[in-house]
Amino acid sequence: MSALRIGVAGLGTVGVGLLTLLDRNAEVVAARAGRPVVVTAVSARARGRDRGIPLDGLAWHDDPVALAADPTVDVVVELMGGSEGPARALVEASLAAGKPVVTANKALLAVHGRELAALAERHGVPLAFEAAVAGGIPAIKGLREGLAANRIERVAGILNGTCNYILTVMREEKRDFAEVLADAQKLGYAEADPAFDIDGIDAAHKLAILAALAFGRPVDFKAVHVEGIRAISALDIALAEQLGYRIKLLGIAARTPGGISTRVHPCMVPADAPIARVDGVYNAVVAEADFAGRLVMQGRGAGAGPTASAVAADLIDIARGRFTPVWGAALAPAATVPMAQRFGAYYLRLMVLDRPGVIADVTAILRDQSISLDSLLQRGRKPGEAVPVVLVTHDCEEAAMRAAIERIAALPAVLEQPTLIRIEQG
Amino acid sequence: MSALRIGVAGLGTVGVGLLTLLDRNAEVVAARAGRPVVVTAVSARARGRDRGIPLDGLAWHDDPVALAADPTVDVVVELMGGSEGPARALVEASLAAGKPVVTANKALLAVHGRELAALAERHGVPLAFEAAVAGGIPAIKGLREGLAANRIERVAGILNGTCNYILTVMREEKRDFAEVLADAQKLGYAEADPAFDIDGIDAAHKLAILAALAFGRPVDFKAVHVEGIRAISALDIALAEQLGYRIKLLGIAARTPGGISTRVHPCMVPADAPIARVDGVYNAVVAEADFAGRLVMQGRGAGAGPTASAVAADLIDIARGRFTPVWGAALAPAATVPMAQRFGAYYLRLMVLDRPGVIADVTAILRDQSISLDSLLQRGRKPGEAVPVVLVTHDCEEAAMRAAIERIAALPAVLEQPTLIRIEQG
Secondary structure, three states: OOOEEEEEEOOOHHHHHHHHHHHHOHHHHHHHHOOOEEEEEEEOOOOOOOOOOOOOOOEEEOOHHHHHOOOOOOEEEEOOOOOOHHHHHHHHHHHHOOOOEEEOOHHHHHHHHHHHHHHHHHHOOOEEOHHHOOOOOOHHHHHHHHOOOOOEEEEEEEOOHHHHHHHHHHHHHOOOHHHHHHHHHHHOOOOOOOHHHHOOHHHHHHHHHHHHHHHOOOOOHHHOEEOOOOOOOHHHHHHHHHOOEEEEEEEEEEEEOOEEEEEEEEEEEEOOOHHHHOOOOEEEEEEEEOOOEEEEEEEEOOOHHHHHHHHHHHHHHHHHOOOOOOOOOOOOOOOEOOHHHOEEEEEEEEEEEOOOOHHHHHHHHHHHOOOOEEEEEEOOOOOOOEEEEEEEEOOEEHHHHHHHHHHHHOOOOEOOOOEEEEEOOO | OOOEEEEEEOOOHHHHHHHHHHHHOHHHHHHHHOOOEEEEEEEOOOOOOOOOOOOOOOEEOOOOOHHHHOOOOOEEEEOOOOOOHHHHHHHHHHHHOOOOEEEOOHHHHHHHHHHHHHHHHHHOOOEEOHHHOOOOOOHHHHHHHHOOOOOEEEEEEEOOHHHHHHHHHHHHHOOOHHHHHHHHHHHOOOOOOOHHHHOOHHHHHHHHHHHHHHHOOOOOHHHOEEOOOOOOOHHHHHHHHHOOEEEEEEEEEEEEOOEEEEEEEEEEEEOOOHHHHOOOOEEEEEEEEOOOEEEEEEEEOOOHHHHHHHHHHHHHHHHHOOOOOOOOOOOOOOOEOOHHHOEEEEEEEEEEEOOOOHHHHHHHHHHHOOOOEEEEEEOOOOOOOEEEEEEEEOOEEHHHHHHHHHHHHOOOOEOOOOEEEEEOOO
C-alpha cells in the first residue's frame, strides 16, 4: 500500500522526537499502520539550525500554512503550540482543504476546539489529538473508545508534570514553593515564565478536553474553575501528611446532581489512593465509568518520546482508516455547575494568635454556616504568638465555606489569609 | 444508519451483563457507535431459566453455531468460554461465514489464536477480544493501538483476580492459603474447582495474548512457563513485607538479549511499585515502551459490568468500521527464551535445623554456582529446632539457582523443599 505522507510544522523537542521515532521505528510503524509513514515536508522557524537529525530530501516551508496546500502532504502534524496565530491558521487551512490533522496543541483545542471540531466534521476529515493530554498515556483513546459503552461519572487527573514535580520535591525535601520552582527552572522542568503551568492554565486546557470526551459535549474551557499551586506551603504539605493525605494539583470533571462540574485546583487526596502515589513528572488519569468501574492510567505526561509516541499512534489510526468523531459523540447536553456549588470536605489552615477564645470564635462561624467539623488540630502552644490551626470539615457546599472564610479572615486573632484545600477521593 | 445486529452465545453473568448494558446505555452506545447496536438473537443452555432480563422478540437458537448462519445477525458475540467445543465451532463458523466475532474467551485465543487469526485474515473480518484480558481495562487497545508506534520491551500484569484476592487477604489477615481459598470459594471469588485460576493457567492464557500483541507474533501458549500460588505461605508473605516487598502473581513477557521470555509465577515486587498496591480483585497491566516509557493501567479485571464494557467497546469499533489486525501487525520474529535462562534476583526461604554449620553449607553451595548474596535473614533462634532462613540473591541465571537448590534441598539440616520466589521490579 502507498505510504502515508506527513508534513510536520514545528521542529522543537517534540517535532524532532517525532522525526526520530518515524525513522528509528519505521519498520514497527509500517507494520502496525499497514503502510509506511514518511515525513515529506516540514516547517519551522530557523532553517539553518542543527537539530541533530537529517532534513535532506524534505520540502521546507517557511510559512507553516503552506503545508495545507502541499500536494505531497497527506496529513498535517501541528507541533507549534499556541491557541492563536500560525498553529490555528494551519489547522483551519488543513481541515478546510480536507486534510487530516494531528496536533499536540491543548491550548488550541481547549479554546477553539468547538469550531475546529465542526470544521473537521463538515469536511469529513479526522482531527486527532492524543498527544494533547497526558503525553504517553493513551487517555483519549481510553476514554473515547475503550470506555465508549459507558456513561462516565467522573474523570480526574494529574495533568501537569511541572506542578506535580514541584509538589513532589516540596514534600520529599520539605522545602517551600518559591525555592523549588527556582530549582525546577534551572533543571528545565519549569519554563522561565512558569505562570501557564503553575497557575493551572495548562492543566485546565487538558481537563476541558477530557471533560468534552467524557460527557460528549463540545469543549468549554471558560467553564473550568482554575486555581494553581502558588499558595501551597511546605507547612500545608506536612500537615496533609500528618492527616493521611497528599496534596496534588488535580483536574476534575464530574457529573453531579446539578450538572457537570469542571475544575482544576490543589486537592488533598488520601495517601493510599493510586493517584496520590503518582510522583514527579508522571501524569495520571482516573475515570469512573458505570459499567467498567474505576480505570486508572499513569505514565509519562510530557517530553519528546511520549509525545511523539502519541502523535505517531494518531498517524497509525489515520493510516489504517480508523476514525472517531472529535468528541466521540454528541450526548444529551448537561448544565455546568458553578464552583460555589461544589459539595465536599475541606481542609482549612489558619495562622492564629494563641490566646483563649479564638477556636470558639472560628467554630461558631462554621456552626452558623451549618458546617460540621471532622477534626481540629492545633499544632504547638506559644501563648501570645502565631500558631497554625487546622480544621477538616465534613462535606458541605463551597458557598457556605467561602462565606465562613470571609468572616474567619476578618477575626482580629486570625493573622493571614486562611489556606483552603479541597479534599477529594483521588 | 442501520442498526448493527448482534447475536449472543452464552447468557451467564457476562451475557446478561452485555444485554443489560446495551439496554440501559442504548443511547450512549448508539451515539458513540454512530448507529444503534441491538441484540437480535441469543443462544444458551436452558431456555426457560429466568435471567432477570426480557428475551422477548429475540430469536433463540438451541445450537449456538446456528448464530453464524442467522441472516439477522451481523456480529457474533461468543461468551460461552472453553477452548474447544461449541465456542470454538461457533467462532470458526462465524469467521468462515465472513461475520465479525467478538469474544471474551482467553482460553480459545491462547490455544487456537494462531489459526483463528489466520481464518479471520483470510475472510477479511474482525476478530475482537478486548474482554479476554483484564476485563474493564482497555489493555488490548492500549497496547495494540495506543502504543502502536513503540517497540515494546516488557509487559507485566496482575491478570487473575482470584489469585490477587487470595494473596491480598493472606497478607492483610496473616492467614494461610488453604483457609483463604476456602473462604474465597464460599464468597464466590473462587470456583469450586479452583485449579484453573490458582495454578496460573488463566493468567497464562491472558499473558500469551498480551505477548502476541506486544511483540507482533502469533500467540504461543505452550511457550509460557506457568507456576501458581499454592506454594505461597503466610510466612513468606510476612517475610516479604519485612524485606520491603509484596508477593503478586504476575504474568511477564519481556524482550531479553536471548529472545522473548513469557512466564507466569509468584513474584516479590518492591512495596512502592504501582503494581504492588493493586489489591483484591483489581487487575493491572504495565508496559515498557521505547518512546512512551512506562504505562500502568489498572481497573476491574472481571465481573459482568467490566467485561460487558469491553465487549461493547469492541462492538462500537466494529459499528464504526475501526479495524485492527488480530495481533496488531506481524513484526520480525524473535526466539523464545526458556525459563532456565531467566536472569534476575531470587528470594529463597529454607526451613533448617538451628545448629552450627548449616549456613556455611548453604552459602558454599551458592558460591559454587557463582551466586552472590544481597542479604541473609535468620529469624529467631531455637537450637536443635526448625527455623526459617531467608536468602536474597543478586541477579543470577535461573539454571544456576535451580542447581543450587537441588543441592541445598539435599542437605540433611534442610527440612522442607525450599521456597523460591523471583524478585521483579513490578
